[in-house]
Amino acid sequence: MSEFRFGLVSYGAYLPSHRLARADIGAALNTSAGRGERVVASFDEDSTTLGVAAARAALERHGEESAAPTALYFATTTPAYADKANATAIHAALGLPDNVFAADTGGSARSGVAALRTGAATGGVAVLADVIVGRPGSADESGGGDGAAAFAFGPAADAIAEIVAFASATEEILDRWRTPGAASGVQWEERFGLDRYAPLVERVTREVLASADNGRADHVIVVSGNSAVAKRASSLVPNAGSVSGSPIGYAGAASVGVALADALDKARPGESILVISVANGADAILLRATDRIDDRRQRVSVAEQLASGRAVAYPAYLTWRGLLDREPPRRPEPDRVSGPAAARNAAWKFALSGSRCNKCGFVHLPPARVCKDCGIVDRMTIESLAGVPGSVATYTVDRLAYSPAPPVVDAVVDFDDGGRYTFEVADAGPSDLAVGARVETVFRRLNTADGVHNYFWKVRVH
Known part of the structure; x- marks a missing residue:
């Protein structure tokens, strides 16, 4: 039996339906942007709307007989608002009671782990969402992805996966940063981050695997904004067989969530899942699937969502992200929403x-x-x-x-x-x-x- 009071009772992931072909990026910029497609949020989606979609999917599987979550924690590196909480809009869209606490834990990729740990400690729901924007031709543009995942925690007796162990190591490392207000971030040379992160990953992995049945995990996931860490993941994790990463590439605070949801889609009862997030240190979470997981998986798996999509042209994508300033339609632009009117009609x-x-x-x-x-x-x-x-x-x-x-x-x-x-x-x-x-x-x-x-x-x- 896990020492943790709360377990994971339901989860849900959401991947936007638009896809940008990396070949189109390469052709437009006369460079190599890789193969395949990038998951792209639509012009009317942001981290808040992605979070609502994922949270709805998670709470749909939560069970009608289950009580509302005690709290909602929202993690993102791309908030729609500063100063104003973004979690409250998700709270309102879900129709949660007003006594359910809602707060942002955003600001960095590591905030995704913070939301998970806090949700697990309080019996709340952790919502992780991001829209990754990179300068044209950058690694974030071609290797990033937009998406969200949500995880509801509740009594261990109802859990589809019990939390076996957490381990963390923190270090101040200047390998990825973005100044407030900037659309895209900057990265240091990847080998510098790899050298600093490698011993931290090994340490937290050994700590949590000490709680595993045989010192190993059935599913191992490593996510990081450092591409060298992602490429060398198999060699960094002791006693690991195959290691997977985020199925949509770097997704900021949502990377760890989308990857965990993908693993839960595949895990069988009794199997263990080791999730390692590498950002400003290293965090490891070890979970074990219970007999309830087959009946409480999300309705549409990450793989199924990833397999379907709608093509978007590269110029349209750049316009949606504000990186291409095109002539607007010759039509009156909408007026600002009234705060009092929105408050009066919040439920609608x-x-x-x-x-x-x-x-x-x-x-x-x-x-x-x-x-x-x-x-x-x-x-x-x-x-x-x-x-x-x-x-x-x-x-x-x-x-x-x-x-x-x-x-x-x-x-x-x-x-x-x-x-x-x-x-x-x-x-x-x-x-x-x-x-x-x-x-x-x-x-x-x-x-x-x-x-x-x-x-x-x-x-x-x-």
């Missing part, structure tokens, strides 16, 4: 909460006090439609509306359990839609004006 705006009439069952979107069907007043039950599937009743293609990726496609959606509303369609073009198409709601950023992000829900074709 963030949690997609409508109201269902207690007398006739009519669902109102947005919520209303007076039933549009039977006219009864103040006899409503608040009900969130986030995650409820629906069908397209009709749709329109707007080629005049302002958008970083025109045209804008809007669809009128009829939800399966009642309710109708018009949503913008994400991750799709006009040819992807049809009347009757099945869609799901996704939390996205509608626009940004004067530094204020306007978050709301869109729909995506199944």
Whole structure:
């Protein structure tokens, strides 16, 4: 039995649907950018929206009978806001009670481990998400990836994986840095970091493997922003067979989360997972899968998400990341969202909460006090439609509306359990839609004006 009070009870990962071919990068810059594709967040996604998607996937598998998490810890190196907490938007989008503590642990890649350790210590949920931006032609551009993962911790009796041991070693190393406000970071020569990190990795690995059944782990993962560490991982870990890394490349604070989710997708009951994160030191986490893991895996594995994608052109990607300043559409840009108005409508705006009439069952979107069907007043039950599937009743293609990726496609959606509303369609073009198409709601950023992000829900074709 593990000495830790809380175990991992559910998890979820989210990989954006867009893919950038590295060959396109190489062709545009007349250089070698490697083979394959890079996972790319859409223009309306940021670390907060990625975190919501992963957290929803994790809590979906958490079980209806389980209590809400005690806290939410959000780790990212690319926060949508400074000063203002980003975890609170995730908290609101998940519809968590207001007594659930939510805070950011961001700032560095190591904050992902900090969120995991804190979540495991308190029975909270750790959400790790990042959108990695590199200068054109850089290693972060071609070797990075955007993604998120979330992990809910609860009573050990309900765990799908018990935490066997933690070990950490800290050292001040100037091998990767980014000044506040800069879009991309800088890296020192990789061999310098490798020389400093190697003994730390060996030390923390030996410490946690001392708690393993046979001094070995069935699944070994090493993630690092230092490419030399990633390449030499097998030689750095004592008593390790095959060693894997992040399946999407360097993903900042999310690297350790996406890699762990991928390992949990594959682990069988009784198998152990050793996760080593190398950033400003070395951290090792040893877990052991329980008999419950087969019934509580995430619905769509990391490998399945990675295998499907939608191509994005290199110029469009650069525009989305603000690295290519293109002429904007000749349309009025959106106004800044009002703070008081957003606060008054927070349940609708963030949690997609409508109201269902207690007398006739009519669902109102947005919520209303007076039933549009039977006219009864103040006899409503608040009900969130986030995650409820629906069908397209009709749709329109707007080629005049302002958008970083025109045209804008809007669809009128009829939800399966009642309710109708018009949503913008994400991750799709006009040819992807049809009347009757099945869609799901996704939390996205509608626009940004004067530094204020306007978050709301869109729909995506199944």
